[in-house]
Amino acid sequence: MFQESVHAKAFQNYLEKADFPHTPQHLYDPIRYILSLSGKRIRPLLVLMGAELFDSSVVEQALPASAAIEFFHNFSLIHDDIMDVAPLRRGKPTVHQKWNDNVAILSGDALLIKAYQELAKCPIDKIPALLHLFNTTSLEVCEGQQFDMDFEERAQVSETAYIDMIRLKTSVLLGCALQMGAIVAGADERSQTLLYDFGVNLGIAFQLQDDILDVYGNPKSFGKQIGGDILSNKKTILFVKLQELISPTDQEELEYLLKQNIDSEPEKVDKMIGLYAKYDIQTLAIYQKEKFTTIAYEKLTEIQVEADKKEALFSLSDALMHRVQ
């Protein structure tokens, strides 16, 4: 599908060679399990593409960094799933569901440490810079998860606070992945920052798009239940926009809807969509998504390497953002 399929294979090979001990079984079996649920492997791919952008000869040297990012991501999934009491991940039982909370806590911890073990395998002169970036990002991801949980308890969340939360929780890791590749390739700091900003802004745009598709997506291609976010009263870009614009009269309707579930109010999703339509929320959300997409593309454009080297990243972005160029 993309040029990067070579990288995907290289990463998969590297991962298969990763040697996890067999005892204690309850520590390492869950790690093998979560990593086998595969997913899209976007993040490790971004590390390799970030390296290739500046020096195609170092892609192999970036494999440990790509594993560090993938391990970190999977650690955060294991722990987030405990906190969110999520029964399923990628259609399979979550770790805490398949084993128990204690196993999920400890194997998550071990996987986070395994991520740092991969960092330690990176080219030795690059380790301090990689460690610094990885630490900052990892801590931001924890902050994002905490803000996300805090927001669940709050009635009102501003659009700025919401976007900052998704930036921390999901987007900085994409920026970090790309920049780690750039660091391994010895890119200059300005290029590193531009590539990081590309990743972060693309990540925000992607999350906003996910919010939009939850309501306005094609049920066949979206892969999740349409209106799921509405039914669970999730804070999304649509919801926080509506909260900012809603009139006092409609506010009453909104508060009523938030107290209902599918049984007490079978039309909850439709009525919420009605409110979104009244305030033209879809257009405003798409505008925001486009704004971050544009910033991302601008950052990538600004990087001083030959245009054809950027093609892979542009086409991956197009695919993620369902754009046709």
Add this chain to the structure above:
Amino acid sequence: MFQESVHAKAFQNYLEKADFPHTPQHLYDPIRYILSLSGKRIRPLLVLMGAELFDSSVVEQALPASAAIEFFHNFSLIHDDIMDVAPLRRGKPTVHQKWNDNVAILSGDALLIKAYQELAKCPIDKIPALLHLFNTTSLEVCEGQQFDMDFEERAQVSETAYIDMIRLKTSVLLGCALQMGAIVAGADERSQTLLYDFGVNLGIAFQLQDDILDVYGNPKSFGKQIGGDILSNKKTILFVKLQELISPTDQEELEYLLKQNIDSEPEKVDKMIGLYAKYDIQTLAIYQKEKFTTIAYEKLTEIQVEADKKEALFSLSDALMHRVQ
């Protein structure tokens, strides 16, 4: 009390300057809280003493490494307390008790990452070696905790398996602390290994002593309830020794006692002590404790630095092992 009180103050100063953000509150308040419960700060002290042994001019440079060790230790306390459903830590509510499990999981994660942030502040040429040692040790501590939980479910645990579990769960971190100091001070590899082995063996001896004191200690100076391990059917060196030696007839008595609590059998502790006495378990356990203490002292003796430089470590060990020289 010890010469190392200067180091204790230096570490405390460094810790007080550690700047944790104020938001998200539920992420950083628990970190401030657990670190404020102080404890003995033995581990960071060992880092500084490990550095001083080889080069007293670099002690200050070892402060970030000492914070990394203390942060890691407190991370493991937060997560272990969730897994053990422990209500109290150092006489105060545990993090999951004061807040909730989710807060404890996530703030623990953040504290582990903060430990790595301290590693990143170490002298840049020492970071790769420090990172490698810290990763190996951290993973071993997770393995130790998992074995400990596994052993709770098992009827039979061999002495070898038990000692290996305490080595992983508690002792390798002491060896790691000392070796990190040695790395910062630029010690040669053989000296590093000897110092590490000193720490690990001392750690095992200390844990064995803790097991022994739980039954045979002076209630006034031990600071915990005598017989607490017996009441909770905890695997200890005494228990695993007894299991190895017990006759089939006494095995029945043991199995009966294991099913009792303080209400159903008020003499559970005394009867268990009776069994220990019958097989001379106390003597055998003290023999093991002395064996590991002796190995530890031998390792420290072998290190090629002037004898007076080792005095601080010898006297700290004597104090920990309640020895009078």
